[in-house]
Amino acid sequence: MAGLLSASAPARAQEMSNTLPDLIDRSRQAVVAVGTFAATDNPRFSFRGTGFAVGDGRRIVTCAHVIPNPIEKDLMIMVPAAGNASGQPQLRAVKLLRRDTARDLAILELADEKGALVDVLSLAEADGDQQVVREGAAIALMGYPIGTALGVTMATHRGTVAAITRAALPAPTSNTLSERAVRQLREGAMEFLQLDATAYPGNSGGPLLDVRTGKVVGVINMVVLKGTRESALSAPSGITYAVPVKYVWPLLGK
Template structure:
């Protein structure tokens, strides 16, 4: 009995160590990745407030390229009276530094945008192999939920991949298809990650990443996909979605 009891204590101790290592792993990853997560918004001196947060972005490639959702971008950027597109980069001091940015390219069908920001290179995230992600995988995502209501602090949530499924659901009748759903179906459906976590509009464009390696495997999206899968739901459903990073890589390859 003493031997059995000793083995049980050893097993419990090993499990505690493994859990501790897992938690420490995510904490270390968050600390490393936070400088690469940016505020995406607009700036106009006559607006109040002058900076308007529109979503989240993250730095990739050479440290000056930024990935976000296409719907985060203002529709009137070409107008002479339009506010300037800007990003805000967190400095080592903890303060946010505003920088001008321009659009390099977009993929409207995947709701992705690639920007280039001015100024020195920032720490960049690595893109992972989204094709290797399996249902049941434990991931995490970062962003600015509910915009500036909670303050401009990077927030991290854990998420499990509940399903890898089609971005657009078939409708029993053409009359129930939304305009976005029709555009999506015409452009060809694609697979997305369905997550068991609640995200908010401010999370749009944020990175979905592996907690151990920090590699980005997806981009959070709360507009394009919900409009085609959950258009009947007006409140957060506890389900979130992300665009696989393979589509980010395709966008990068076209605009290097």
């Protein structure tokens, strides 16, 4: 009996380290607010969505629709207080590195000399055509669901992967129609993760984490609305979609 108890202790410790509170503590510093900055605006920082740091800490993953097109103001990220040494939210200049409008993904890169972000998230890697997450898996989505209205406050919502499905993004407008977008329309629908978790418009671009592994398996892309955009707060549908992480890897040059 003693042998069985001692053998199971490491397993229990590993399970405890993968609880949702632990995952939030490990991940929150890498999740940033994405927006634009203009000294003459009030407020000067205009929130547009969520992003998260990956790799060497100088690249940020977000959604393409979070980035204005055309870009007429400075792009900025706001790093939460817990994510920098000052203990205060910090604005960092970024530039658009790559944008895939067909799959609604974008990669930003730090554009200042203040150094890389210390905390980054790990992306799940698929083995061939194998899915990195299964239907029914416990997931957590992180981001800024109501923007910066109440300060830079990140929120986490939990749920499960309800379905892995194929769907087509809305047809791009003339100013976003690119060769890649045309090719995507010609090839047909892309894969999405359908979630039973409630997200809000400000969550766009935020990470979808597998609670078991702690790795990013998708990027929050869109929320099914019952009515107007404003109704997302008062009457959320509870249906959210995420772009699978396999579409992020090519943008990172992997």
